[in-house]
Structure formats: C-alpha cells, structure tokens
Amino acid sequence: MRSVRSAGLGLTAVVAAATTLVFVGTAGSAPADDSFYAPPASLSGAHGSVIRSEPLTGVAALSDAGVNERVLYESVSAQGEPIAVSGIVALPTTPAPAGGYPVVSWTHGTLGSADKCAPSRDTADSPANPFNVAPQPMLNRLLRQGYAVVMTDYEGLGTPGSHPYLLGESEARGALDIVRAARRLHPEISDRLAIVGHSQGGQAALFAAHDAPTWTPELKLATVVALAPANHIALGFQASLLAPSANEAYAFHPLFINGAVAGDPSIDPRNFLTAQAYDLYVRDTENRCRVELSEPDSWGGLRGIDIVRLDAIGGVDYQKFIAQLQATEPALPISAPIRVVQGEDDQRVNPVGTGVLAGELRAVNGPGRVTYVTYPQAASDPLGAHFGLLTTDTEPLADWLQQHFDGR
Incomplete structure (x- = not known):
C-alpha cells in the first residue's frame, strides 16, 4: 500500500506562527x-x-x-x-x-x-x-x-x-x-x-x-x-514549532498526526508530543471540529514550542511522522x-x-x-x-x- 507522499512550504495557517522565518x-x-x-x-x-x-x-x-x-x-x-x-x-x-x-x-x-x-x-x-x-x-x-x-x-x-x-x-x-x-x-x-x-x-x-x-x-x-x-506540509509544520506564541492554526496539527498514524501505524505520538499536546490530542481530536480545535482551551491555546519535545526531534517516531507529512505532497x-x-x-x-x-x-x-x-x-x-x-x-x-x- 502506498502511504501518505515530498516536502516544502505548506498551509499558511501552519506557517503563520513562524512568519519571521519566511519561507x-x-x-x-x-x-x-x-x-x-x-x-x-x-x-x-x-x-x-x-x-x-x-x-x-x-x-x-x-x-x-x-x-x-x-x-x-x-x-x-x-x-x-x-x-x-x-x-x-x-x-x-x-x-x-x-x-x-x-x-x-x-x-x-x-x-x-x-x-x-x-x-x-x-x-x-x-x-x-x-x-x-x-x-x-x-x-x-x-x-x-x-x-x-x-x-x-x-x-x-x-x-x-x-x-x-x-x-x-x-x-x-x-x-x-x-x-x-x-x-x-x-x-x-x-x-x-x-x-x-x-x-x-x-x-x-x-x-x-x-x-x-x-x-x-x-x-x-x-x-x-x-x-x-x-x-508542502512538512516544512510548514517544522517551521511552526519554533513560534513562541499561541496560534489558532495549530488546530491542524492533531489532524496531521491522524493522517500520519494511518499511513504508518507504527508511529506513536507519545514519543514526540509534549504531555500537554498529547492530552489535547486524545481529548479533542475525535470530538471537536477543526474550528473548535482552534479555540484557546484546545490546540489554539498552544505555542509552537509547546507541541513537540525538543529531545524527540531526532527520534524514530518523529522522523517517521515527518516522512508521512512529506508523503502528502x-x-x-x-x-x-x-x-x-x-x-x-x-x-x-x-x-x-x-x-x-x-x-x-x-x-x-x-x-x-x-x-x-x-x-x-x-x-x-x-x-x-x-x-x-x-x-x-x-x-x-x-x-x-x-x-x-x-x-x-
């Protein structure tokens, strides 16, 4: 089975929180x-x-x-x-x-x-x-x-x-x-x-x-x-992680995880998400529409730096996740x-x-x-x-x- 397909610039909503990086x-x-x-x-x-x-x-x-x-x-x-x-x-x-x-x-x-x-x-x-x-x-x-x-x-x-x-x-x-x-x-x-x-x-x-x-x-x-x-979702996602402020566009991030895990079921989000992000992923992803995920009490209240643990970026699960984002191209x-x-x-x-x-x-x-x-x-x-x-x-x-x- 072909899994989820390249890389680069993506949803402005994802990159918006990292606009100082231009991309x-x-x-x-x-x-x-x-x-x-x-x-x-x-x-x-x-x-x-x-x-x-x-x-x-x-x-x-x-x-x-x-x-x-x-x-x-x-x-x-x-x-x-x-x-x-x-x-x-x-x-x-x-x-x-x-x-x-x-x-x-x-x-x-x-x-x-x-x-x-x-x-x-x-x-x-x-x-x-x-x-x-x-x-x-x-x-x-x-x-x-x-x-x-x-x-x-x-x-x-x-x-x-x-x-x-x-x-x-x-x-x-x-x-x-x-x-x-x-x-x-x-x-x-x-x-x-x-x-x-x-x-x-x-x-x-x-x-x-x-x-x-x-x-x-x-x-x-x-x-x-x-x-x-x-x-070009992968680059946008990675750029957004450097943003120090909250952004409603992070509502897309739990959806990215859903697609990536479907493409590669061996991915375990617990191995790269922060505890706060993982709790919101489990609580809200299947219960809220995208616009509700953008609210301050959900993913819209997170900062980019609150989503992925820095020590996990080089890890196997995070790299497999990024590969799946690249596969959406x-x-x-x-x-x-x-x-x-x-x-x-x-x-x-x-x-x-x-x-x-x-x-x-x-x-x-x-x-x-x-x-x-x-x-x-x-x-x-x-x-x-x-x-x-x-x-x-x-x-x-x-x-x-x-x-x-x-x-x-």
Missing part, C-alpha cells in the same frame, strides 16, 4: 439518525457498492438539485480493509442528456475528524456549518450547468474510525468510489468525470486524479481542478489536464507554496498539461480570502469544465 449492493432504507452511518456486520469488499441511501434535506442539501441523497457506500481503508464511507449525491433538475449527466466529484476542505463535522451530517448549529455551506453556491452553479455532483465525507468522517487527514490514497478512494456508488444508484449518470476540490480537497483531488485510471478504470477523467490545494503524474487555482491574498494556504506545487506538477506532467491561475484578490467572504476564492473562481471553473467535458 452494490442494493440500496436499502434506513432511519435518518446515526444508525444510517453504521456499517453492516460484513461488507461485500466491492468498492463503490451502495450500502444504503436516503433523501437528504436541510442545510446539507444543495438548493438547486432535483435530487439530494445521503449515501453510505463501500470503500477501502488506509490499511486496505473494506469500510463504509458516507457522502452526498445530487442531480440536476433537468433531464439527463444523451449519454447521461457528466459528474463532478467534489472533495471538501478541512473540517476536522469528529463525525459531527461531516458534510452529509451538517446542521445549522454545527460548528462546521459555515465551512460546509461555503462551497454550495459553486456546486449549485455546476448543477444548473447540468452536472451531477457527488461529495464524499472521506474515510472516518461521519462513519466509524478516525479520519486519516491528507492521506492521499484514502482520500482518492473515497472520492472515486462515491462516483461508482452514484452511478449504481442512478444509471443516468455517465462515465465522464471531473474532480474538483478546495484546500484539503484540492490536495485530495490531485491524488484522486492520479489514482483514477487504476482504481476506477471505467471512468473517463476529463480534468482535475485544485483550488488552493494543501501542499500532491505533485503526481496525472493523465488529464490539471488546473491549479490560488488567491494571492490567501491567509490559509501559502501562495508561494502553491506556485512551487504548480511548477512541480509541470515538471512531472509537462508544462502544457498544467494551467496555473492566480487572483490578486479573492472575493470578500466572512471566512476570509481562502473561501472567497470559491466565489471568485465559480464562473471560470464552470467555463473550464464545459470546455473539457465538451472536448471528451
């Missing part, structure tokens, strides 16, 4: 409560099979969809075991064209590891709600354009188990298997696919595009679009046209790092295969420029998808 079964009925997310005692082992589905209403549903469904489907874990993963399937209000609806697999940004944060579980009073609804105008635009939209929650987010954050192989399987599940539920969905994601989801989209030819060879990948993709061979988008005023994902990533993708795939788009200033958004990028790029994204689907 199918058959779908069955199920109740709407938590039992929907409980997998059966045994799974078929056929990834992309549907376990169950039900109509989806409320704030999690896309307002411009003719069909909104919550779906539980089979995938394969980071450890190679059959698992259940949850997500959302949305269809346009218009009839399917000849050949079926082209489909966009949307991969969402960082929400945390607690099940309550999952997009398909979203409620108006959820701490994750502002982040879950942020991409909805863009996704509604795609529905109006005639695309089916599917949205994985990812492994362990909504369903049992820990979410292996930024573990590329796991994210890819979730994003591709929900397309298979949606096509089994709705034969009017075609085999023509685009993968689009933001932030964590931008990194996930690139991994999914890399894996698509082998994991779901029946699908025809038209393009992949990565909006402000997470990148999405500079991968991809068989379809790649579009990377970045706002230059982004305060969450470092624009310099994304520019480096675009260059790395060109080196791997050829300069003509990668389009890099930057915006000097993203649209105003209550959540900041990182999310304003979704508004800024909605129409250009719609044009790009139409161009590349028409070209198939």
Whole structure:
C-alpha cells in the first residue's frame, strides 16, 4: 500500500506562527439518525457498492438539485480493509442528456475528524456549518450547468474510525468510489468525470486524479481542478514549532498526526508530543471540529514550542511522522489536464507554496498539461480570502469544465 507522499512550504495557517522565518449492493432504507452511518456486520469488499441511501434535506442539501441523497457506500481503508464511507449525491433538475449527466466529484476542505463535522451530517448549529455551506453556491452553479455532483465525507468522517487527514490514497478512494456508488444508484449518470476540490480537497483531488485510471478504470477523467490545494506540509509544520506564541492554526496539527498514524501505524505520538499536546490530542481530536480545535482551551491555546519535545526531534517516531507529512505532497503524474487555482491574498494556504506545487506538477506532467491561475484578490467572504476564492473562481471553473467535458 502506498502511504501518505515530498516536502516544502505548506498551509499558511501552519506557517503563520513562524512568519519571521519566511519561507452494490442494493440500496436499502434506513432511519435518518446515526444508525444510517453504521456499517453492516460484513461488507461485500466491492468498492463503490451502495450500502444504503436516503433523501437528504436541510442545510446539507444543495438548493438547486432535483435530487439530494445521503449515501453510505463501500470503500477501502488506509490499511486496505473494506469500510463504509458516507457522502452526498445530487442531480440536476433537468433531464439527463444523451449519454447521461457528466459528474463532478467534489472533495471538501478541512473540517476536522469528529463525525459531527461531516458534510452529509451538517446542521445549522454545527460548528462546521459555515465551512460546509461555503462551497454550495459553486456546486449549485455546476448543477444548473447540468452536472451531477457527488461529495464524499472521506474515510472516518461521519462513519466509524478516525479520519486519516491528507492521506492521499484514502482520500482518492473515497472520492472515486462515491462516483461508482452514484452511478449504481442512478444509471443516468455517465462515465465522464471531473474532480474538483478546495484546500484539503484540492490536495485530495490531485491524488484522486492520479489514482483514477487504476482504481476506477471505467471512468473517463476529463480534468482535475485544485483550488488552493494543501501542499508542502512538512516544512510548514517544522517551521511552526519554533513560534513562541499561541496560534489558532495549530488546530491542524492533531489532524496531521491522524493522517500520519494511518499511513504508518507504527508511529506513536507519545514519543514526540509534549504531555500537554498529547492530552489535547486524545481529548479533542475525535470530538471537536477543526474550528473548535482552534479555540484557546484546545490546540489554539498552544505555542509552537509547546507541541513537540525538543529531545524527540531526532527520534524514530518523529522522523517517521515527518516522512508521512512529506508523503502528502500532491505533485503526481496525472493523465488529464490539471488546473491549479490560488488567491494571492490567501491567509490559509501559502501562495508561494502553491506556485512551487504548480511548477512541480509541470515538471512531472509537462508544462502544457498544467494551467496555473492566480487572483490578486479573492472575493470578500466572512471566512476570509481562502473561501472567497470559491466565489471568485465559480464562473471560470464552470467555463473550464464545459470546455473539457465538451472536448471528451
């Protein structure tokens, strides 16, 4: 099994504290409560099979969809075991064209590891709600354009188990298997696919595009679009450890640990975290959404120098952890046209790092295969420029998808 993939500049949120350094079964009925997310005692082992589905209403549903469904489907874990993963399937209000609806697999940004944060579980009073609804105008635009939209929650987010954050192989399987599940539920969905994601989801989209030819060879990948993709995490993490003040961005650190341990289960965080950081890791990671992990009584109250013991930096477990962070780098061979988008005023994902990533993708795939788009200033958004990028790029994204689907 490939574990979590290179190195460098990463999330501005991580580096911010160190800025002085510069750098199918058959779908069955199920109740709407938590039992929907409980997998059966045994799974078929056929990834992309549907376990169950039900109509989806409320704030999690896309307002411009003719069909909104919550779906539980089979995938394969980071450890190679059959698992259940949850997500959302949305269809346009218009009839399917000849050949079926082209489909966009949307991969969402960082929400945390607690099940309550999952997009398909979203409620108006959820701490994750502002982040879950942020991409909805863009996704509604795609529905109006005639695309089916599917949205994985990812492994362990909504369903049992820990979410292996930024573990590329796991994210890819979730994003591709929900397309298979949606096509089994709705034969009017075609085999023509685009993968689009933001932030964590931008990194996930690139991994999914890399894996698509082998994991779901029946699908025809038209393009992949990565909006402000997470990148170069290892250097950002290491730089943040030198910061002497608290920072809300340290909420990402326990999620990094989750992904690293999933990629290499031999890693024991107790062997490099301080006692304070380890206690917060155990107490909060599976119970709080990312925004709650940013609070002063959690990881947001730590200083960089409070996270990793200095005497552990040369240790085996810490070095294996850093190797897993390096393995999250999405500079991968991809068989379809790649579009990377970045706002230059982004305060969450470092624009310099994304520019480096675009260059790395060109080196791997050829300069003509990668389009890099930057915006000097993203649209105003209550959540900041990182999310304003979704508004800024909605129409250009719609044009790009139409161009590349028409070209198939």
